[in-house]
Amino acid sequence: MSSMSSNRTAPASKVDLWRSVWLFLAFTVTIGGLHTILAGIHWWIFSLLLIVLIFGSGILVRAVLGAGTLAARILAPVVGAIALLVTLVVSFVSDVSWLGFVPTGRSLDRVAKLLHDVSYSIIWQDVPANADAPILFLLGLGVGVLLLLAEIATFSLTLPALAGFPLLAVFLVPSFPPEGTTDGALFAASALAYFGLLLAGRPRRLVASLAIGTIAITGGLVLPGLMPSTKTTATASGLGPSVATGVNPMLRLGDDLREPDARVALTYSTVSGTPHYLRLVEVSNFFSLNWGPTQPALDVDNRPVEFPRPPGLGVGVTTWREVSYLHVANLLSPWLPVPYPASSITGLEGSWQYVPDSFTVASNRTLARGENYTVSSFVLDPTPDQLLASGTRVPANLDQYLSLPPDLPATISKTAQDVTRGKATNYEKALALQEFLRSPPFQYSTTAPVADGYDGTGVDVVAKFLEARSGYCIHFASAMAVLARDIGIPSRIIVGFQPGTLQNGDDDGRKLYQVTTADLHAWPELYFSGIGWIRFEPTPSRGVVPDYANPLVTGVPDVQTPAAGVGNLDASGLNPSAPLIDAGPTLAGWLTSDQPNRWLGWGALVLAPLGLILLPAGLRSLRRARILGRLRGGTGSVAAAWRELRESAEDVGVALLPTNTPREAVDILRRSHGMTETGNAALERIELAVETEGYGRPAGLSAESARTLAADLGTVIRCLHSGAEGNSRWRTLLLPPSLMGRTLRSARRLV
């Protein structure tokens, strides 16, 4: 005799421990999935710490107070929450907290600032983003809350199926576009409805919970992959114009320029009919390894209806007014394309703010897509004399536009000195730099930097570019900006669009220009005292050299004629005959795009339904395997085995009624299709076991007879399956009626 009867149901604490372990694993893996949007591994380790702390404290509380007790149910999440709070305080705001871990009013201020900064950090960073303090804090807070929810669902409410929500929420994070809160609200609403459903149904069975969890997680895995979301295209670089992703355009600009299928970003017309450069972002900090747009402090008062006077613009400079009508087609960018210097923008729907010094227009709430607006701007037309007159004077407040990293490669300074030797004024020096970069042996190439490994930004990249002398706009622009700073001219890099191409149609009688992703461009702006910031065009074969910087027009002495002509609008070096597909990041466009990731998409499209089709069969097999496995392990119960046998019979269309006694049921099975001699012998043993265990004196199933039962059960089920024929066999396999019946019964109980 064995003591198996005590093993028939595992003790509650053991079940709880296993649940904790599974939760731990699930969250560890799921949060690891955030690697697509977060760089490094420290954030994952931080999350791991929180997982261990929160679930660990739950285990501890239950061990002390007893699993399942009301006190444990209430206290476990409370202790977890305290652990989370202390961890966050110690990790982020310990210096302003009492004793290092008790939050004070000042800690709250700091937390508010962290939360404020995090939105910028998310919007202005490229993916995978560096998990800086604000992001890490948000991650810790979010993960912590989700962990607590999972803990409450699993242990306090004993509805482990609900833990699928927090998991799903983690899964969905990378797929949330940075615009609006609609999706979040929808998710919350559907989550609420699902919660109600679960609460009403209270599917206590582990299998049911498993099934629900699997569906939820599968959905979480498959759906974000299928949905044409912005971040998806961003993470799979090369799928679309990355400026459309709302992340750092600097790094991805090369990808956009190499993208064979240019897409329409925007169209515009101007009153004067002249095309204009359209600025998106300013880059002025050359310190970090990867240059990115300077994170602006957006002030809600800086509404772009009225701009201040452009910085540094003197009274004598010729300016004329221009009015541009812009329509943004497909630009998922938190920056608005605007000509420089704008004086007012009207017609915007979203909430936009201008950044005072750079005059860029940004938003941390909305995206440029779909905006129709009118921009009043100046066109600066300084004369060479005015520019020459500014000499080498530089106002004191422009230090940030002059700073360079201390470890600047020597070649940069040397090049700057060599090129500008003998030039007296900043203007002449700037012209010399532009001419130097526009002339051979410098050549435009979107591919060379990739091959040579300097496809990026930073002073090191500039140094490499100056040696390799091949690159695209970002390299020319940053080279000129860095060289200019080195010789004392304030400079900044602007990323935006070159003027685009003239279209056949018109816009209320005005000339219409179309700007595509192939027009993405970067150029330097240099500051001249008394004139302000003006644009230069150092990239050969791209863009338009402004009049004041064009020796042909200005006739400034000692400046050679540039090799490339003026107004080279369509010399992008890309295939001009390629059709412009205005697909946008839609599923169709995504699937038709000529990229290797397309296969991934097709694969997902094929595999997802396949997975769904196989899901019932999988669940069914899983359950059978679990029951058989338990029996083989010497535990398990006859009742479970008997239920499994009945359901297997149901699956192959052998009707066993709940009103059949085991003996009657066995008789029916004995007559069923496919039953063999061995099957009958096995049936007999099963019958005996079921009757003895089910109706005899309670004795408990010995490990040996459990194993025998498992073997017999397997034999009989094989017989039953071999007896099923043709279509019914497939239907049986793919849609096991027992599984459906169970679901239906649960559904019926709900009604």
Next chain:
Amino acid sequence: MTDTTSTFVAQDFHALSQEIIRAVETVIDGKREAVELALTTVLAEGHLLIEDVPGVGKTMLARALARSIDSSVHRIQFTPDLLPSDITGVSVFNQATREFEFKPGPVFANLVIGDEINRASPKTQSALLESMEEGQVSVDGSTYVLARPFTVVATQNPVEMEGTYPLPEAQRDRFMIRISMGYPDDVAELAMLRTRETASPLDDLVPVVSLEQLSGMIRVVRETFVSSAVEEYAVSIAQQTRRDRELRLGASPRATLHLVRAAKARAALDGREFVLPDDIDALAVPVMGHRLIAAARVAGTGTAAHSGSISEIIDRIVASTPVPLGTADSR
């Protein structure tokens, strides 16, 4: 209980019961089911009601069963003029001792065969039925305990209605099992002709089981295990008969008790130490058939004329009652 004696008797049980059945079957051909049910009743310490048309062997079955067990057997032929004291016994004045002396009636036996019980007056019937229920007889203020084991096998002729007093419901409820003999099939009838042309086979029947052995067998039956699942099953069937629209009178709690006790005997006869739902299924009609009254029928019923439909109703109820499985639900 001690394990050794119970297993010893349990082993004997099977052999002995088979011998009884074989012995009875030498007299009654082709009525295996009826014979088994009769033995079940005896082993379950119940009373048996054999109901059928004349000449199918009701009395023969009762007598064969009585003869195969070496116990005291009395037979009472019920007639309209039979008095209660003819059954229970009378106190007579003994001239010699000058005291009243109890003369036990035919009910003082292990096996009492009451032939054509519906011919006696209700008063007389009651006398028998009360002693059946209580296991004792009260005469002139004194109580006399009946023999143990005590089984009444009563026969009843449902066709002959004139001058009879059909048992009222309350009385029928006291019988554990009612069987209808039914006509023998052609083979059995032919065999019967051949064996009985000359002499009654009853004369050759010798007892195969002693009274002690019978008591042992009864003890085995009592110790047969009934799981709560089976109990629940029996109860839910009984409950269902009380709710059924086609029934005017459902099963009494005594019916449920008899059902489970009979099931224990059946399980023991089948060589099992525990009762199966199948035992309940098999005994539902024999145990409940004579107690239930169909709704649409005229009062004064319950006779064989309606037993067909009653057993159909019972079969339907049994077939629609879910069978619980004993062990705790595994998780």
